[in-house]
Amino acid sequence: MNYIIDIFLIALSAAVINNFVLYYFVGICPFIGVSRRVDMAFGMGCAVTFVISIAAFLSWTITTMVLIPGAPLSSFIAGFFVSKEAAATIDLTVLSYIVYIFSISSSVQFVEMYVRKFFPALYKSFGVFLPLITTNCAILFACLTIMSNVAGVENPADAWDLGRSLTLALFGGLGFTIAIVIMSGIREDLDLCDVPEPFKGAAITLVVGGILALAFMGFTGVDSGLRKAITPGGEVAMEISVEQVQTAMIEPNLHQQIRGIND
């Protein structure tokens, strides 16, 4: 039961509360660049969701099997070359960024080839976006969030499993799609408006994005409130995983810090 609630809250948090675009600012380039027409924006959103899920699966597997201290595969290999004690403590997390970016770019390549061969219609609709996705921050951001929840936790029992990681990726991609489709709808109408000359293009898009972010801020705190409502007695035990989700955030920490300096 706790697991289902956890999954539900991760999904809600990734999709609307801490929206990838409007809260974490990842994937801003397509948000500004591609969001001119609703159908193109939707295609981009679908392509990102697709790739982000594959990348999340890969990064979770690699992190758990190879990168974290005492991971099965790396300590098995190290067992051949060095002593068993040294193999148990092997820690490859320093390699994580290189491994992630490599797995993202290779999976994008493979997805592109596979889609082109077997789904030509699909390739036509979002194939043009696929190469761009390699350098989309949202994908790497999802991998890093998964890593910080697998390798960065103090208690090994709190580490995310594959289901949680995939939920984050899938609904993070959904949140990206929601944001970019809303934005493109607004921009289609914005074309008919009389915007001051210096603000045409990116500037007015950013201001509109700010207003959208303001609207999405209305969801803040929904997750902790829901958690309390669903589990009346279980807040204390569950509080850890809320914090886990929050360690991946930057804004609250930074905000607190600025506040702390002020006080």
Next chain:
Amino acid sequence: MADQPTATERFLQGILPENPVYRQLLGLCPTLAVTNGMKPAITMACSVAFVLVCANVVISLLRNLLKPHLRIVIFTLTIATFVTIADRVLAAYLYQMSKTLGPYIPLIIVNCLIICRCEVCASKQGPFVAASDALGQSLGFGLALASIAAVRELLGTGGLFGYQLLPAAWPDWVIMVLPPGAFITLGLLLGLVNWYSARKSGGSI
């Protein structure tokens, strides 16, 4: 290579005529995410400068060995190496700051600014030109980050670098240090820069 810009031209172009944030709209992810205070903004600018200079020089030295279809992979792997170095150094000497910046330091890897400079300059010109181009671009990036961070921190907390500057009666515009403030500040500053440069070049606005 007579038609390629020289080192000085590359350096000066980065600061305003081809400013990475205000003109090319590159690297917006860190621009929006870490500019809620001057300290994180300057740390981010320094990390980007380090990665950009190192990656540009390495790519420029490798430029004759690059295969066209593999070059983006080579770029990202080179950048990822230097980002790992920057990340480890920050974690060792500025632990609190590295916690605050969180995932945005590793996200430098996919910062379009660096890949763009590798593609435009480093893969075509020698290491000296590439280094000066990287320095100019990172200076422009740093100035852009500092300008946004100054507006946001001043309005959001009434001070800069944590020192109170505005009178205590100033009501903190907390929204400025939250995500919406980032979008609105950058949008308005972008409009301001566009307006200024159009007026300077004799536009009719």
